[in-house]
Amino acid sequence: MVKTANEIWADGPSTSPYEPYKPDIREWGTWLEDNVRGNTIASRTLLKAVDTDKFSILYLTESGREGVFRWVTGNFSTQIAADTLEGIYIKANAIASSAGAWVRQGDWAISGVNPLWFGADATGVADSAAAIRAAVxxxxxxxxxxxxxxxxxxxxxxxxxxxxxQGGPMLTFGTPSGYVYDHPTKILFSGTGTKxxxxxxxxxxxxxxxxxxxxYLADSSTRGNNYKTNDYTVAFxxxxxxxxxxxxxxxxIYPEFDGISGYLGSDNRLADNWDVGIWARNSDWWLVENCMSYGHWRKAALLVSSHDLGDGKIPSNEKGRAVGCHFQGFYGVSIRSPExxxxxNWGFAGTKFEDCDIRSLFHQSGHLATSSAIITPFASPSGCLEMSGDTMRGIKFDxxxxxxxxxxxxxFGKVEETFFNSSYQEAKTTKVSGSTLAGSQGSRIVGTANTNRVEFRKNAKYAVDFSSYQTRDSSVGRYAAAAGVNSSAYMFDDDQLETHYNTYRGPRLRANTEGWRILDEDNLDIFxxxxxxxxxxPTTGGYVMPQYTTAELTNAAHAVNTTGKFLGKIVLNxxxxxxxxxxxxxxxxxxxxFLSGNAITPV
Structure with a gap:
């Protein structure tokens, strides 16, 4: 090992001064030239051995950990203990951490820390969990x-x-077919997540x-017989x-599946076993933008919850936002609180999803989540969105x-006052036992009697069944059974209830038990x-129709006879x-x- 400068030029007794040994000087000089060229140093190991009396600022060139480090005196015991992976604070070998440390320079406290500084592997080969946690x-x-x-x-x-x-969502296509939602910066959750x-x-x-x-359920045994929301009382x-x-x-953000190339295949496998991709847990003002949480998440790509954490605080998850995101899993999005x-519980008021793509499982084999064609079928059908729990209101999807x-x-379980604006819903065909089932496009809006005022405005849909609450759309081909599963107390879908055709437009009743009313300010019938x-x-009023005298009706040149006259027009004499x-x-x-049938002939 190369001797230090203090060792080589150590002072001897005054009666016999120490003479440095030239080979030691040459060895030390070579080491210094090799490792401190232009104030750079090749590794943390060498940086720790530097004589801090000689060098106070060095540029570390170790791959992934590059940066300027400065020797700073002071007590860094807490920082050194916290930064065990030496991304920001590095202890010198010969000096106690209470006396000083090598400290990374720059505006990282503002612009951010890089997980590579702590040893993260950007190639996706080695586990970067410790480095990511250290950076966070x-x-x-x-x-x-x-x-x-x-x-x-x-x-x-x-x-x-x-x-x-870095960057945003993008499509990567397979060969010869298939595609995956890719991203330039991928976090792959690997192994089996701790429940x-x-x-x-x-x-x-x-x-x-x-x-x-x-x-369409021929290869699902009984797993498709019931629709279920997730049970989050079971550890996840x-x-x-x-x-x-x-x-x-x-x-x-993905569950690892041969990197992400497994999603481009067509086999029966599932990705690594993780339940939830992103969890906004009592996270008022949370923000997820231009992200993807994609893959075989066993419960949800995104879970938003408001519930008692035992911290003495009132549960609340208000004003959260997802913008320009893609969520795909067993449920793409799950919004839950205790039933x-x-x-x-202050709930979710002001929570908003803007320009988001929300999808169900979409297994790469093209089969349903419940199909025996999947290596481990799910116990019940998958879905794009689930919402249920007390204080579930004030949520918007734009x-x-x-x-x-x-x-x-x-x-929709226990849900109130949730609004979809300019949204679109679509269902795809599925495979059964390896073959595409013709005409199997279809999915459902599931609503319980506790669903009240869920509104779809400026809405469009294809093959999505809103029955029994309203008439099933003719594009739905999957279900032979006449009845659907939408028993909502109140739901509005203007794609169904506001007709727009070439020859006419207007409101449509959703069922043959429903009427149409105009009410006054006291909620009483006007019409x-x-x-x-x-x-x-109303009993207090009646019809008001155009009124004319006998003389006016008899006059062929009067406006009543020359303008807007048609067979069946009714007026009052x-x-x-x-x-x-x-x-x-x-x-x-x-x-x-109308009384006697007597006629008045205009002349």
Whole structure:
């Protein structure tokens, strides 16, 4: 080992001064020239051995950990203990951490820390979990470079902390067919996630499938017989867990599946076993933008929850936002709270999804999630969206797209005042026992009696079944059973209820038990149309029709006979008080009264 400068030029006793040994000097000089050329140093090991009396600023060239380090005196015991992977603080060999440390320079406290500094592997070969956790522990902002990062452990963000990647979602196509939603910065959660989380009271809601036993379920045994929301009282794993005001930006988050190339295949396998990709847990003002949480997440690509954490705080998850994201899993998006809240829960008011693509499982084999064609079939059908729990209101989806291969487009349990604006829903055909089943396009809106005021405005859909609440759309081909599973107390879908055709437009009744009313400010009838077509005025009023005298009706040159006259036109003769009906369009066509049939002939 090369001797230090202090050893080579050590002072001897004054009576016999020490003479440095020239080979030691040459060896030390060679080492110095090799490792401190232009104030650079090749590794942390060498940096730790540097004489801090001689060098105070050095540029570390170790791959992935490059940066300027400065020797800073002071007590860095806490920082050194926290930064065991030496991304920002490095202890010198011969000096106690209480006396100083090598400290990374730059504006990283503002612009963010890089997981590579802590030993993360951007090639996706080695596990980067420890490095990612270290970066998150030491940086208020974390910035990933482009690359692929394996992570075998969950990552929890503190309040106000944000993690960034590079670029945005993109499609990568396979050969000869197939595609995957790719991203320049990929975080792959690998192995089996630790099932360490629960949400007390967030139990499953079950609705029987009236199409159980039909042909599209031929390879699903009984697994397709019931629709279910997730049961979060059973322990589950989660990848990223968000704090209040925290966020993820420009990241692709997946369960690992041969990198992501497994999603391009057509075999029967599933990705590594993780339940939830991103979890916004009591995370008021959370933000996820231009991210993808994609793949075989066993419960949800994104879970948003408000529930008691036992921290003495009122549960709340308000004003969260997802912008320009793609969510795909067993449920693409899951929004949940306990089915019965004890005490207070402020819920989700102001939560908003903007320009998001939300999808069900979409297994690469083209089969349903419940199909025996999958190596481990799911116990119930997959869906794009599930929402259920107390204080579930005030949530908006703007320009959202819900596309499903499985049976559930959206499952609404206990839900109120949720709005979809300019959104689109679509269902795909499925395979059964290896072959595409013709005409099998279809998915459902599942709604319970506890679903009240879920509104779809400026809506469009294809092959999505809103029945039994309203008439099934003719594009749905999957279900032979006449009845659907939408038993909502109130739901509005203007794609169904506001008709727009070439020759006419107007409101449409959703069922033959429904009428149409105009109400006054006191919620009393002004006018009513019954489902059999009867028009009923209020008891305090009646019809007001055009009024003319006998002389005016008799005058062929009067406007009543020359403008807007048609067969069946009705007016009131104010001279006689009798209602008159036009017998034609001509100016001379007679008017006949409703009382005796006597005619008035215009001349």
């Amino acid at each position: 522990a030491l940086g208020r902002t974390v910035v990933f470079p482009r690359g692929t990062f394996l992570c075998s452990l969950s990552v929890t963000l503190s309040d106000g902390q944000h993690v960034y990647g 360490e989380h629960t949400i007390a009271g967030a139990t499953a809601t079950t609705i029987a499938n009236p199409a159980a036993g039909e042909g 794993s989660a990848g990223f867990i968000l704090g209040k005001g925290s966020g993820l930006h420009y990241l692709g 019965t809240v004890v005490g207070s 320009n959202a797209t819900l596309i499903g291969l499985d049976d559930i487009c959206a499952f 009513r149309v019954e489902n059999d077509g009867r028009q009923i005025p 104010t001279t006689t008080g009798i209602v008159m009906r036009a017998n034609g369009t001509a100016t001379t066509a007679t008017w006949r009264d």
